[in-house]
Amino acid sequence: MQAATIRSTFQRLLLLIAVVFSAFAAPVNAQGQSSRLIIGMSDKTLAQNPQLAAANLSQEIGLPIKFIRAMSGASMVVSINHPALTKAQIHAQLLQLPSVKDVSNDALTRVTSVDDPRFDEQWQLHAPDKYRASLDLVETWNITHGSSDIVIAVVDTGIDYNHPDLAGRILPGYDFVSRLSLSVDEGVHVPDELEYLRSHDGDGRDSDASDPGDSVSEDSLAQFNEFDIDCYVSNSSWHGTAMASIIAANPNDGVGIAGIDWHAKILPVRAIGKCGGHRSDMLDAIRWAAGVDDPSLPPNPTPARIINLSLGVDDLCTSADQSAINEAIAAGAIVVAAVGNNGRNTDVEPSSPSHCQNVIGVMAVDKFGFRASYSNFGRDADVAAPGGDLAPSPNKILVATNNSKDLPSAEFGYRSATGTSVAAPHVAGVLALMLSLKPELSNLELEALLLDSTRFYPGQNDKMYDEEFACKRSICGAGILDALSAVRAVDAHTPGVFLDSPSLAAAQSVPVSVGEFTGFGCTVSKKSRDDYMLFLLMFSAALLILRKRIRVTTL
Numbered sequence: 001m002q003a004a005t006i007r008s009t010f011q012r013l014l015l016l017i018a019v020v021f022s023a024f025a026a027p028v029n030a031q032g033q034s035s036r037l038i039i040g041m042s043d044k045t046l047a048q049n050p051q052l053a054a055a056n057l058s059q060e061i062g063l064p065i066k067f068i069r070a071m072s073g074a075s076m077v078v079s080i081n082h083p084a085l086t087k088a089q090i091h092a093q094l095l096q097l098p099s100v101k102d103v104s105n106d107a108l109t110r111v112t113s114v115d116d117p118r119f120d121e122q123w124q125l126h127a128p129d130k131y132r133a134s135l136d137l138v139e140t141w142n143i144t145h146g147s148s149d150i151v152i153a154v155v156d157t158g159i160d161y162n163h164p165d166l167a168g169r170i171l172p173g174y175d176f177v178s179r180l181s182l183s184v185d186e187g188v189h190v191p192d193e194l195e196y197l198r199s200h201d202g203d204g205r206d207s208d209a210s211d212p213g214d215s216v217s218e219d220s221l222a223q224f225n226e227f228d229i230d231c232y233v234s235n236s237s238w239h240g241t242a243m244a245s246i247i248a249a250n251p252n253d254g255v256g257i258a259g260i261d262w263h264a265k266i267l268p269v270r271a272i273g274k275c276g277g278h279r280s281d282m283l284d285a286i287r288w289a290a291g292v293d294d295p296s297l298p299p300n301p302t303p304a305r306i307i308n309l310s311l312g313v314d315d316l317c318t319s320a321d322q323s324a325i326n327e328a329i330a331a332g333a334i335v336v337a338a339v340g341n342n343g344r345n346t347d348v349e350p351s352s353p354s355h356c357q358n359v360i361g362v363m364a365v366d367k368f369g370f371r372a373s374y375s376n377f378g379r380d381a382d383v384a385a386p387g388g389d390l391a392p393s394p395n396k397i398l399v400a401t402n403n404s405k406d407l408p409s410a411e412f413g414y415r416s417a418t419g420t421s422v423a424a425p426h427v428a429g430v431l432a433l434m435l436s437l438k439p440e441l442s443n444l445e446l447e448a449l450l451l452d453s454t455r456f457y458p459g460q461n462d463k464m465y466d467e468e469f470a471c472k473r474s475i476c477g478a479g480i481l482d483a484l485s486a487v488r489a490v491d492a493h494t495p496g497v498f499l500d501s502p503s504l505a506a507a508q509s510v511p512v513s514v515g516e517f518t519g520f521g522c523t524v525s526k527k528s529r530d531d532y533m534l535f536l537l538m539f540s541a542a543l544l545i546l547r548k549r550i551r552v553t554t555l
Helices: 002-025 050-061 089-094 218-226 239-248 279-290 319-330 419-435 443-452 483-492 502-507 534-545
Strands: 035-041 066-073 075-080 099-104 150-156 265-270 306-309 312-314 334-338 357-365 383-386 397-402 412-417 553-555
Touching: 035 050, 035 089, 050 066, 050 075, 075 383, 089 099, 099 419, 150 239, 150 419, 150 553, 239 265, 239 397, 239 419, 265 279, 279 306, 279 312, 279 319, 279 553, 306 419, 312 334, 319 334, 334 419, 357 419, 383 419, 419 443, 419 483, 443 483, 443 502
Parallel strands: 150 265, 150 306, 306 334, 334 357, 357 383
Antiparallel strands: 035 075, 035 099, 066 075, 312 553, 397 412
């Protein structure tokens, strides 16, 4: 009996120790952990008394907010703890308040281990010790996370406004996909019921940049063929959402992946529908994205500093293309464009708008820094960036998507992608990080700093050397994008000071005549050329292009 009593007492003591230990070991909040946040105020006068501002926020949101300290940039550090809400829910509630500009986790200790479940799969964001084409962004984030003042336009298929990994990052955009009757040859009749076959959203141009899906069924393919529009049966790509996620997927939110810039805003501009789009829609979209003042365009309240074009036309840079690019640049934008996925030399068969003057043309390299087999190359390429490897390689680029094969659904997810279209937003994202440090940088300074800080392509002494897909400046651009080196170069540069940039000089050294079906390279020159062989190449390219109907497609 005495032994049983001792045993019972001992068991109770063990239970008590276990309870006490679990109480100390348990997280402060099992569901909604304590959140240390950086809150940026939309009104700088409110930030002059941050303690009062924090108290006001607490009353507005109905949550206990503990003020920790004031910050620069009209911001403050606070702590919020609520047992029933997750971090994402707290973020969402704060962002609904008009006095709050942006919300970020104050979690510098997570820079080297980003709190996104699939971050480890994003090989291209890590240090280049394993893969030469990795951008070294983990170290870069110790210098800057970006700025919410930077607007990046993604001219594409539209956007999924409801994807959780893009919450709070998307601005109101515009849909430039025209009615079908405005996209076919003169005299071709389009029945009323087919007017919106391409736009697929029941109307033409409007202020809703949502992606309605671009899937093509057997039935719709037959309808397009009636209008001599060539395409193929496919599922919806959700291409614009994918490109936006490379740039701006929310980090440290416990969801999916991390984008390159943690704060920049995405301006979605829809120019692609079912079976592609038209050049005229693309050019209007470029002008609008930059905030060009034009009576034919609606006003854009949030002009983009950076325009990403993961699309193209199998054509030379026409005078219409160059005019739109020039006006966008004059309005203050820098333009990034994919060079195309046909595995061809753009010196012979170019793709616009990457072929145009003053556009940063981006080609794709594989993880080891060699030209991706699908990537176009040539003088249109100014820089190389990760584009992912073709199957069966696992080293593709992870992007956000909608899981529906047709119409938008509430099932969000992620997929693997490849292409120069994937490479281009990596450049756009790094440019945003550069501008976050010194927003006053000119386009020439930005491009020079970006190109001069690139990583060398693998040489013949590299143990992985592949002669067939080896890169050099003349066909692949200045080098492989290096985020850390680019940001460090900006940090060390004084804006307005002359940059003796060999990379920029090389990119601008190719003379070109821009017009209808004329010109090669990326730099405009008023000089005519009498090179007979060049004329033959130009004439051959023009004939090849004219044999097929020209349309804008995603890359």
